[in-house]
Amino acid sequence: MNAEQVTGSTHLPKAMRVGVLGFGGLGQAAAKVLAPKREMLLVAAADKQGYAYAADGLNAQECIATYQSQGSVGYLEPIGTLTNQSVEDLIEKSYPVDGYFLALPNLPNDFIASVARQFIKSGWRGVLVDAIKRTSAVEQLLGMKEELQAAGITYMTGCGATPGLLTAAAALAAQSYAEIHRVEITFWVGIANWEAYRATIREDIAHMPGYSVETARAMTDEEVEALLDQTNGVLTLENMEHADDVMLELAGIVGRDRVTVGGIVDTRNPKKPISTNVKITGRTFEGKISTHTFTLGDETSMAANVCGPAFGYLKAGVGLHQRGIYGLFTAAEIMPQFVR
Numbered sequence: 288m289n290a291e292q293v294t295g296s297t298h299l300p301k302a303m304r305v306g307v308l309g310f311g312g313l314g315q316a317a318a319k320v321l322a323p324k325r326e327m328l329l330v331a332a333a334d335k336q337g338y339a340y341a342a343d344g345l346n347a348q349e350c351i352a353t354y355q356s357q358g359s360v361g362y363l364e365p366i367g368t369l370t371n372q373s374v375e376d377l378i379e380k381s382y383p384v385d386g387y388f389l390a391l392p393n394l395p396n397d398f399i400a401s402v403a404r405q406f407i408k409s410g411w412r413g414v415l416v417d418a419i420k421r422t423s424a425v426e427q428l429l430g431m432k433e434e435l436q437a438a439g440i441t442y443m444t445g446c447g448a449t450p451g452l453l454t455a456a457a458a459l460a461a462q463s464y465a466e467i468h469r470v471e472i473t474f475w476v477g478i479a480n481w482e483a484y485r486a487t488i489r490e491d492i493a494h495m496p497g498y499s500v501e502t503a504r505a506m507t508d509e510e511v512e513a514l515l516d517q518t519n520g521v522l523t524l525e526n527m528e529h530a531d532d533v534m535l536e537l538a539g540i541v542g543r544d545r546v547t548v549g550g551i552v553d554t555r556n557p558k559k560p561i562s563t564n565v566k567i568t569g570r571t572f573e574g575k576i577s578t579h580t581f582t583l584g585d586e587t588s589m590a591a592n593v594c595g596p597a598f599g600y601l602k603a604g605v606g607l608h609q610r611g612i613y614g615l616f617t618a619a620e621i622m623p624q625f626v627r
Contacts, residue, residue, distance in 0.1 A: 494528065
C-alpha cells in the first residue's frame with residue numbers, strides 16, 4: 288500500500304516528461320500510445336526537418352496531422368522549429384525532459400550510438416530508451432557504458448518487442464530450468480502500408496541474404512517497391528543478427544550461439560497467420576526436458592508491442608536514474624513497469 292492509499296489522497300505524482308526522437312510510423316505510434324497516459328507527458332518530438340517542444344505537453348493528433356500534411360512537426364505553430372539538425376538542436380536546447388524514446392532508424396548501423404554521444408556531449412542527464420535490433424549496434428552501446436555512467440545517463444537498450452518484451456520473457460522463463468538448451472524467437476509482423484514504416488522495412492531488408500545495412504539504406508522507395516513486388520510484399524527473415532542473443536548472454540541466461548531469431552514481415556496484409564512467440568527449452572533440476580512458450584496476442588500490433596514495452600522500460604529507467612544508477616542496461620536485466 289502506497290502513501291496515497293494510506294492518506295486517501297487523489298494527488299498523482301508529477302508526470303514524467305517524455306520526448307520522441309523520430310516521427311515516422313513508429314514515432315507517431317509512440318505519440319498515440321502516450322496520449323492517454325497519466326504518468327507520462329509527451330513534451331518533445333523531432334523528425335528529419337524539425338522539432339516541437341511544449342512544456343505543458345504536445346497534442347499528439349496535432350503533431351501527427353502536421354507531420355502528415357507538411358512533412359515535419361517543425362511546422363507546428365507556434366512551438367515548432369524547422370532545422371536540418373533537428374535532433375542535435377533539440378538536445379542542445381537542454382529542455383527539461385526526463386527521458387527520450389529513440390524511435391530512430393539505425394541506418395547506418397552506428398547512428399543510434401552517435402545520437403547517444405550527442406546527449407553525452409550536451410551535458411544532458413536523464414533516461415534514453417531504444418528499440419534497436421542488431422547485435423552489433425547493441426555492442427557499440429555496451430562499449431559506451433562507462434561514458435554514459437560518467438555523464439549521468441541511464442540508457443535502456445533493446446527495449447522493443449524483440450529484442451525487448453520477448454527477451455525479458457525468455458529471461459523470466461529460464462528460471463524454471465537448471466540448464467537452457469535453446470531460445471527460439473519467431474515473429475510475424477503485418478503492416479498494411481509499408482510506406483508508413485519505410486526505415487523499419489529497410490532495416491528488415493538489410494537482414495536478407497545479399498543485402499547489408501549500407502545497401503538497404505541506399506535503396507530508393509522505387510527499388511523497395513520493386514523488391515516487394517517480387518516477394519508479393521513478404522520478407523522472410525532467418526537466423527537474423529538480433530540483439531536478443533548478446534542480451535541473454537550478458538544476463539547469464541544462455542550463450543548467444545543458442546539463440547535464434549527469424550520471422551515474416553508482410554507489408555500488404557495486417558493479419559498475422561502465425562503468432563509471434565518465444566520458446567525456451569531446457570532441462571529441469573529433475574532431469575526433464577521442457578519448453579516454455581510465450582505468445583503475443585494476434586490483436587496487438589507491432590507498434591503496440593514495441594512502444595508499450597519501450598515506455599515501460601523508460602519508466603523503470605527513470606526509477607533507476609532517480610536512485611543515482613546510471614550506465615547501460617538491457618531488457619534482459621531490468622523488468623519494464625506498467626505505465627498508467
